[in-house]
Amino acid sequence: MTNRPAALLDLPLRLPESAAALGPTAILIPHPDDESLGCGGLLALLRQAGLPVSAALVTDGTMSHPNSVRFPPQARQQLREQELRRALHELGVDDGNLLTLNLPDGAAPHSSAQPGFAEAAQRLAHWLQQQQPQTLLLPWRRDPHPDHRATYALAQAALARLPQPLRQLEYVVWAWQRAAADDLPRPDEVQGWRLDVGPVLAQKQQAIHAHQSQLGGLIDDDPAGFQLSPDMLAHFAQPFETYFEALHS
Template sequence: MPAATAATLGPTVVLAPHPDDESLGCGGLLALLRQAGQPVWCVLVSDGTMSHPNSRKYPAPARQQLREQELRVALTELGVPAQALFPLNLPDGAVPLPEAPTGTVAVQQLVEFLGHTQPATVLVPWRRDPHPDHRATYQLAQAALAQLTPAPRLLEYVVWAWERAAPADLPHPGETQGWQLDIEPVLAQKQRAIAAHKSQLAGSPIDDDPTGFTLAPSMLAHFARPVEVYLENAPA
């Protein structure tokens, strides 16, 4: 699909399980939406604190603050205003499912937020992306959208499935239709947004946790391509 396709999606909300998922999975689309003058909002689902859980230099509140600030910088690189960020502050690594008490609360927060912003499109992680927080985010979104009439268009973006998907995690025949979006015009913006998440990259300022997470070059290579992949329910 050409880059101009982005403008047809209208006002858009992206749900990011962690700070950086918005840039990795759909940073190009977000930049194209903003170039077209479409409003964009970002819901940050988790607090992002489990990337470096053993750091003393950056205890959990400091990690949360750092990662949220990195996200704000990344959004600015994509043309999304910082005030368009809505954090849910759910626990990183333990994002609840909709039937859990905290999940029920999160669903209602999403319903209120989506009712206020009135997006035409919602972006969520692929339903079986191989990270429990990504799968839970998808389910929270589904539970919220079920309460909206009409429901926005739902597009699923890919993050961890590029590297870690088992065969059962991939789309089943007839389940979804997929398409690629040309993001060549904004690829440099997307790369700057990814680079804003410094704590998740080599040379991280959180340098006192040997077990801490950083994105491997092989993983980053998937997001240096001039296309992004989106999936949505196949027509009945």
């Protein structure tokens, strides 16, 4: 594997049993597969502890293979949502209350000045009020992908509409591969830790495997389409996940 940012690795390791302290949990997913890569182990541990987990998918996922003719946009959207539902089942998560915002992949709005942002934030706030989680999992605020940052911004707008604050844990996906110095946590900004997910690592790997369209071979008529790299997959085969929590709300 390539070198990893020390700021994401040199963190205390918490036991699997600590996951139960998060209580009922909701997760915001920028694209199908982010849930399995970033926090599939935590989701499995929460369900193992008998805690409810609810999920919201932010984008339509269609830009992974934009030139495919065999899988036009609607078919890509349906395929990726089906893969997400299979992955959630692998992790023990009920997909019956899955919220799909269907924002444009690669161009999710990231501020109230952009069309669709306020409506999506309101839908998200309403969903959170229905689900009543104690903890919200969301992408790291400066994860180097525009849709991940947009998801974080949408989350903050939705949370501002709620009567009570939620505990927020930020998970890492693209920062492992693409982080510039400014993308990494700043001093006194967040508390970080790693979670031992060894006991459920096989479940996490099965959930990642459910996203066949991102592993290559399934959508075979777009040579320039996205594919999870061996290096990235090797990182997410490690028996820990990394989380950050703001020091000041």
